[in-house]
Amino acid sequence: MFEHKTFEHLMEKSLPEIPLHLDKRTSSIIYAAVAVNNMEMAEMYIWLDRILKLAFAQDSSGEWLDKRAREAGVERNPAVKAKRRASFNILVENGERFFVDDLFYRVIENGMVECEEEGTIGNQPPNDSELLPVSNIPKLETAILGEVVIPGEEEESDLSLIERFLIERRRKATSANKAHYKKWAEEVEGVGKAKVFPLWAGDGTVKVIIVNSEMKPASPELVQDVNDYIDPVPGMGEGQAPIGATLTVESAKNKEITIRAKVSLRGNTIEAVSAEVAEELKLMFKGLSFKDLPLSEKATVNVAAVSNILYANKWISDYSDVLINGLAANLELENVEIPYLLAVDLYE
Structure with missing residues (x-):
């Protein structure tokens, strides 16, 4: 709105208002005085334009977006610490600390540890890594880090917060409608997305399928957390769900996918190119995981989309015979399935 209120524009408006008999050259005192004032005015208009944009969620960011979203009861999701399984040869007390890959993990219960640092970094150390105790623990011989149970997450991004705000x-979530069940499930720490299936086993029944924050199948513990939050005592209204509603929570399932194609290379090795293509496919699959679609529609892994990835790779000069799970056809995913890249088989 105020883009045209630049320093130059303000000077062009101000100088003609000064009587002609006065010196208005750039070296004059009058010019300098007017210029200082207009510089401040131009900066003010810049801030006015910014303030106007901050009033609208789609143009806002940071703490101002937080304030806008809070008006609709939407809070930015905080960073989350990763919780992982761990195995010890003895019973280890809660609070004991272990070290691996420049990270500290604290025992929160026997068989479970929590990273002391928030964010996705706690998900990164490989399974079966050796945990080194910070203090001496008598009779401890083995301490092994296991799989991620609740993935660590970074603080929610502006883009994600805007999406939830909109x-x-x-699409108001109210009165235990489908949107309400979806909202409840996604409020649980560690849940990425949820799908809701009403009346799946008769009157009063609701099924919720979830994935974790990495868009992977949820652990049994995460499934239980969602169930306990929404409907801890079936049908009794002890959680978020109303009386009479019986909830079933399940994890999504991996749909293993193998991509095969004949390629001509202009350099590099087939192994290295396959690895590059695999990374691009994983990004594409993540976007397809639990895509928000009506239950009557299904997410699809398209041959054309796979071909585009091959075409865009700088090492591939030509390609043909693109197959998805052995077929030259699009692959439809069931509503409970997540695309999981099992292998990329490129050959010359």
Whole structure:
């Protein structure tokens, strides 16, 4: 709105207002005085334009977006510490600390540890890594880090917060409708997305399928956390769900996918190119995981989309015979399935 209120524009408006008999050259005192004032005015208009944009969620960011979203009851999701399984040859007390890959993990219960640092970094050390105790623990001989149970997450991004804010405004979750069950499930720490299946086993029944924050199948513990939050005592209204509603929570399932194609290379090795293509496919699959679609529609792994990835790779000069799970056809995913890249088989 105020883009045209630049320093130059303000000077062009101000100088003609000064009587002609006065010196208005750039070296004059009058010019300098007017210029200082207009510089401040130009900066003020820049801030006015910014303030105007901050009033709208889609143009806002940071703490101002937080304030806008809070008006609709939407809070930015905080960073989350990763919780992982761990195995010890003895019973280890809660609070004991272990070290691996420049990270500290604290025992929160026997068989479970929590990273002391928030964010996805706690998900990174490989399974079966050796945990080194910070203090001496008598009779401890083995301490092994296991799989991720609750993935660590970074603080929610502006883009994600805006998306949730707009959903709240446009598709109101209320009175235990489908949107409400989805909202409840996604409020649980560690849940990435959820799908809701009403009346799946008769009147009063609701099924919720979830994935974790990495868009992977949820652990049994995460499934139980969602169940306990929404409907801890079936049908009794002890959680978020109303009386009479019986909830079933399940994890999504991996759909293993193998991509095969004949390629001509202009350099590099087939192994290295396959690895590059695999990374691009994983990004594409992540976008397809639990895509928000009506239950009557299904996410699809398209041959054309796979071909585009091959075409865009700088090492591939030509390709043909693109197959998805052995077929030259698109692969439809069931509503409970997540695309999981099992292998990339490129050959010359």
